Amino acid sequence: MMSVETEIRFKLNGREVCLKVPATMKTLAMLRERLDLTGTKYACGEGECGACTIEVDGRTINSCLMYAIDCDGRELVTIEGLRTPQGLHPVQQAFVDHGAVQCGFCMPGMIVQARYLIENNPGLTREEAQRGLEGNLCRCTGYTKVLDAVQAVAGKAGCGGHG
Amino acid sequence: MQPKASDSPAVKTTLIGQRVKKPDAPDKATGKTRYINDMVLPQMLIGKVLFAGRPHARIVRIDTTAAARLPGVHAVLTGADAAGLKFGFVRDNVALKDKVRCEHDEVAAVAAETEEIAGRALALIEVEYEDLPGVFTPEAGARNDAPQIHDSFPGNKSLHFEFRHGDLAAAEAASDLIVDNVFRPHHVTHCCMGTSCAIADFDHNGKLTIWTQTQYPYNYKMDLAPALGIGPGDIRVIQPPVGGAFGSKLDVYPYEPIAALLAKRTGRPVKVLYTREEEFRAAPTRQAAIIHMRTGCTRDGVLTFRSADVLLDNGAYTSWGPTIPVIMMRTTSGHYRVPVVDFQAQAIYTNNPYAGSFRGYGNVQTTWATAQQMDMLAEQVDMDPLEFHLKNAQVSGETTPQKSFLRECALVECLQTAADASDYSRKRREYAALRAAPGRYKKGIGLASSIHNAGGAKIHKSDGIGTILKVDDYARVTVITGASEIGQGIDAVITLIVAEELGVPVEHVTIVNNDSDIAPWDVGVHASRTTFIAGNGTRRAACKAKAQILAGAEKLLGEPAAGLALRGGAVVREHDGTEIIKLDRLLRQMHFQAEPELVMVTDYYEPRSEPEGARHVSDHSAAYSHAVHVAEITVDTLTGEIKVDKVTVAQDVGRVINRLGLEGQVEGGLAIGLGYALSEDMRLERGRLKNACFRDYKLITAPEMPPIDMHFIESRCAEGPYGAKGISELPTIVIAPAVANALHNATGVRIFDPPMSPEKVARAIHDQRQQAGAAAPAAQREGATA
Numbered sequence: 001m002m003s004v005e006t007e008i009r010f011k012l013n014g015r016e017v018c019l020k021v022p023a024t025m026k027t028l029a030m031l032r033e034r035l036d037l038t039g040t041k042y043a044c045g046e047g048e049c050g051a052c053t054i055e056v057d058g059r060t061i062n063s064c065l066m067y068a069i070d071c072d073g074r075e076l077v078t079i080e081g082l083r084t085p086q087g088l089h090p091v092q093q094a095f096v097d098h099g100a101v102q103c104g105f106c107m108p109g110m111i112v113q114a115r116y117l118i119e120n121n122p123g124l125t126r127e128e129a130q131r132g133l134e135g136n137l138c139r140c141t142g143y144t145k146v147l148d149a150v151q152a153v154a155g156k157a158g159c160g161g162h163g
Numbered sequence: 164m165q166p167k168a169s170d171s172p173a174v175k176t177t178l179i180g181q182r183v184k185k186p187d188a189p190d191k192a193t194g195k196t197r198y199i200n201d202m203v204l205p206q207m208l209i210g211k212v213l214f215a216g217r218p219h220a221r222i223v224r225i226d227t228t229a230a231a232r233l234p235g236v237h238a239v240l241t242g243a244d245a246a247g248l249k250f251g252f253v254r255d256n257v258a259l260k261d262k263v264r265c266e267h268d269e270v271a272a273v274a275a276e277t278e279e280i281a282g283r284a285l286a287l288i289e290v291e292y293e294d295l296p297g298v299f300t301p302e303a304g305a306r307n308d309a310p311q312i313h314d315s316f317p318g319n320k321s322l323h324f325e326f327r328h329g330d331l332a333a334a335e336a337a338s339d340l341i342v343d344n345v346f347r348p349h350h351v352t353h354c355c356m357g358t359s360c361a362i363a364d365f366d367h368n369g370k371l372t373i374w375t376q377t378q379y380p381y382n383y384k385m386d387l388a389p390a391l392g393i394g395p396g397d398i399r400v401i402q403p404p405v406g407g408a409f410g411s412k413l414d415v416y417p418y419e420p421i422a423a424l425l426a427k428r429t430g431r432p433v434k435v436l437y438t439r440e441e442e443f444r445a446a447p448t449r450q451a452a453i454i455h456m457r458t459g460c461t462r463d464g465v466l467t468f469r470s471a472d473v474l475l476d477n478g479a480y481t482s483w484g485p486t487i488p489v490i491m492m493r494t495t496s497g498h499y500r501v502p503v504v505d506f507q508a509q510a511i512y513t514n515n516p517y518a519g520s521f522r523g524y525g526n527v528q529t530t531w532a533t534a535q536q537m538d539m540l541a542e543q544v545d546m547d548p549l550e551f552h553l554k555n556a557q558v559s560g561e562t563t564p565q566k567s568f569l570r571e572c573a574l575v576e577c578l579q580t581a582a583d584a585s586d587y588s589r590k591r592r593e594y595a596a597l598r599a600a601p602g603r604y605k606k607g608i609g610l611a612s613s614i615h616n617a618g619g620a621k622i623h624k625s626d627g628i629g630t631i632l633k634v635d636d637y638a639r640v641t642v643i644t645g646a647s648e649i650g651q652g653i654d655a656v657i658t659l660i661v662a663e664e665l666g667v668p669v670e671h672v673t674i675v676n677n678d679s680d681i682a683p684w685d686v687g688v689h690a691s692r693t694t695f696i697a698g699n700g701t702r703r704a705a706c707k708a709k710a711q712i713l714a715g716a717e718k719l720l721g722e723p724a725a726g727l728a729l730r731g732g733a734v735v736r737e738h739d740g741t742e743i744i745k746l747d748r749l750l751r752q753m754h755f756q757a758e759p760e761l762v763m764v765t766d767y768y769e770p771r772s773e774p775e776g777a778r779h780v781s782d783h784s785a786a787y788s789h790a791v792h793v794a795e796i797t798v799d800t801l802t803g804e805i806k807v808d809k810v811t812v813a814q815d816v817g818r819v820i821n822r823l824g825l826e827g828q829v830e831g832g833l834a835i836g837l838g839y840a841l842s843e844d845m846r847l848e849r850g851r852l853k854n855a856c857f858r859d860y861k862l863i864t865a866p867e868m869p870p871i872d873m874h875f876i877e878s879r880c881a882e883g884p885y886g887a888k889g890i891s892e893l894p895t896i897v898i899a900p901a902v903a904n905a906l907h908n909a910t911g912v913r914i915f916d917p918p919m920s921p922e923k924v925a926r927a928i929h930d931q932r933q934q935a936g937a938a939a940p941a942a943q944r945e946g947a948t949a
Binding site: 140 | 188189191195196197198200354355356357404406408438649650651652830831832834856857858865866868871
């Protein structure tokens with residue numbers, strides 16, 4: 001009773017990818033199970049927690065809600081794509097430096113979202129960061145150090161790095 | 164860059180109190196870390212569980228024939244496969260049930276090649292149930308004619324606790340004022356972002372390896388073994404990185420033996436991983452209770468007695484939830500001078516989900532009641548609550564009626580610091596005066612305090628830890644420790660302490676703490692104990708290594724060890740910092756000499772605390788700590804919504820070890836406490852959970868998190884590492900009643916059953932106005948129709 005598989009091509013973290021996916025498969029499952037990119041996390045599967053946040057064509061989405069076949073022709077960036085040749089992306093480094101990582105399970109989604117917010121609003125305020133991260137749940141940190149990290153990067157000119 | 168104990172050998176600086184980063188943070192921030200949820204083993208099968216979905220029923224017939232025939236299915240197990248394999252605190256649980264006692268009872272399990280096949284197999288299992296009348300409140304369960312949930316527990320009676328100290332009748336007679344309320348702390352759940360997961364695999368010698376999220380790996384073996392009918396010695400526990408725990412992994416829950424039973428049957432590794440909905444339904448909860456509390460005082464504000472009659476909703480099985488009175492009976496009177504205490508608690512089995520331990524263990528419920536009654540009494544004797552608290556606060560050297568000896572007690576400092584920093588007394592007077600004034604939005608300020616064990620809790624015969632420490636030829640240090648890392652940051656604390664003692668960079672310290680075949684005994688991450696216990700163990704081991712290294716220097720270089728120190732990666736003269744030799748060079752010389760030696764030491768640390776004994780009355784912790792929270796809120800009197808504007812925290816931490824981790828624990832603990840106070844609520848209707856998703860079960864989100872003004876009081880605990888105390892539970896414990904007291908300050912209403920949801924607050928304000936019998940001021944009526 002396996003569903004029909006469809007071939008899709010897309011750009012993932014800067015590289016071309018071609019694979020066959022079932023019509024029912026979600027992008028989150030494709031990343032984790034087909035491409036072994038386990039940085040993107042499952043935590044609710046219904047778009048309520050943000051742990052599976054990735055970037056698609058420059059906008060962040062919950063990858064648990066997006067069908068894998070809809071990735072065809074698009075450009076995806078996951079947490080694994082943020083690292084630069086020099087090392088951690090400035091947002092990742094800021095999260096480390098400011099103690100924003102405890103168990104860390106929600107952090108890949110949180111960091112992808114934080115980077116998106118900063119790139120689209122380099123001088124964002126703490127309140128804007130709070131609003132922008134509202135869809136990313138964290139049970140460990142109380143968000144305070146996450147917001148400290150975002151503000152530290154937002155305060156600097158340009159956040160650099162790819163994605 | 165990480166801070167260093169000393170940048171140059173000549174300068175002695177300390178790492179204690181600095182901000183050290185978590186060593187695992189870079190891999191977590193880049194998605195490189197493989198959590199247990201991410202793990203895949205060769206030949207691994209996926210296990211899935213069939214839940215009953217009804218609260219109380221007899222299983223008339225179960226037919227797994229069709230499921231077992233489905234291609235890709237390797238095993239189907241039912242209650243018959245776990246018969247007699249009882250486990251749990253009172254041996255009332257089995258991995259797979261022959262009778263249904265709660266909605267999430269596990270009636271069958273499947274191991275299949277994929278999750279999809281496993282799911283289809285579950286749908287093919289036919290179960291015929293005969294529903295039984297249920298029990299959904301402890302009051303109902305205690306009735307004589309209540310349906311019986313367990314044959315072996317007549318009257319649905321589970322655990323009973325009591326503690327009596329002094330003459331209650333005389334104390335009541337001597338009281339000028341008595342407050343008497345019933346508090347109903349509710350069901351909430353941990354909501355770990357990483358859902359529950361276990362992977363089990365048997366080798367052909369019959370030894371089980373289990374990859375688990377457990378936070379107590381050594382007693383875990385003892386607790387898991389009876390569920391499988393094997394010996395604890397035949398279990399190896401591996402702890403991969405986990406997505407949170409918060410107390411939820413302090414016991415064995417059925418999915419773990421289910422994974423192991425499936426692995427045994429199939430001869431292959433089996434992984435069970437919950438979906439979020441399964442997590443909401445089947446993971447443990449915080450213990451719900453009905454607390455009838457009375458507190459008395461004299462006209463001039465001196466406490467006379469406190470009594471608490473507690474009924475606990477045991478749920479269907481007994482995990483760590485119904486044992487919370489062990490802590491409740493202490494914290495009922497623990498930090499104010501209460502000469503007479505009368506406590507009793509009875510847990511009653513119901514057909515509700517059952518509770519485990521949850522950060523703040525029992526004290527969240529107690530402090531919800533005690534801190535509100537302190538506020539009420541202060542108002543009744545017309546005192547500023549701060550003054551009332553100060554008048555009754557315990558001080559260093561006192562022993563509580565429950566035999567907790569307060570060696571270093573900083574409650575008074577905590578009270579004064581939090582009140583001064585928030586300008587509590589002035590604001591409280593002003594806000595109270597504005598209560599009746601027109602206007603939809605009301606401001607309020609509330610103060611609450613509590614005590615918690617801060618030097619472990621000797622609930623087992625041992626509260627100790629084993630540590631093995633080695634230093635290699637390159638001056639790299641490995642610490643093999645029983646202390647588990649569940650995100651709380653003991654890794655940073657251990658690297659900090661080793662760096663402090665051995666003068667090496669924190670980056671040169673590796674921790675091995677995730678394999679029970681390698682690391683030595685520890686009780687686990689609970690009771691705010693790990694920095695205290697593992698910190699002491701690490702420090703003692705590092706000091707032994709230091710002594711060996713300095714003795715080696717004396718022997719090889721002729722410098723008396725007594726005058727030497729380790730700083731900046733070198734052996735230096737203590738008094739002026741002159742470098743004698745690089746540490747790695749010395750270590751190689753020690754290793755490659757005629758009488759070769761390696762630096763490798765062991766330590767077993769057992770804190771000076773007393774086992775609890777049968778009545779749970781003893782000096783059970785090596786330290787106790789206090790915290791005071793002041794919450795400032797704005798209440799929308801129309802919608803009932805509470806916005807927390809600011810929280811001021813003053814906590815006795817003994818001494819700050821890793822400031823970065825400490826702040827993070829306070830902030831995170833407070834967020835869990837705020838969720839408890841304001842929004843989190845498991846909506847149970849006749850034993851069925853109605854809101855098993857994040858859409859309907861509301862965690863605190865980033866915009867709701869208030870600014871926190873944190874003050875750490877350093878009481879320098881004599882037994883603690885460098886003077887530190889355990890810290891991580893108090894932030895969760897104290898905040899909810901601080902908000903409740905602020906709500907009263909703002910509006911005059913009190914909520915006894917958390918959460919203080921908009922519906923409840925709005926209704927309470929409405930009822931209060933009705934009772935006052937006065938028409939609401941015109942301005943508020945306008946607001947209500949706007």
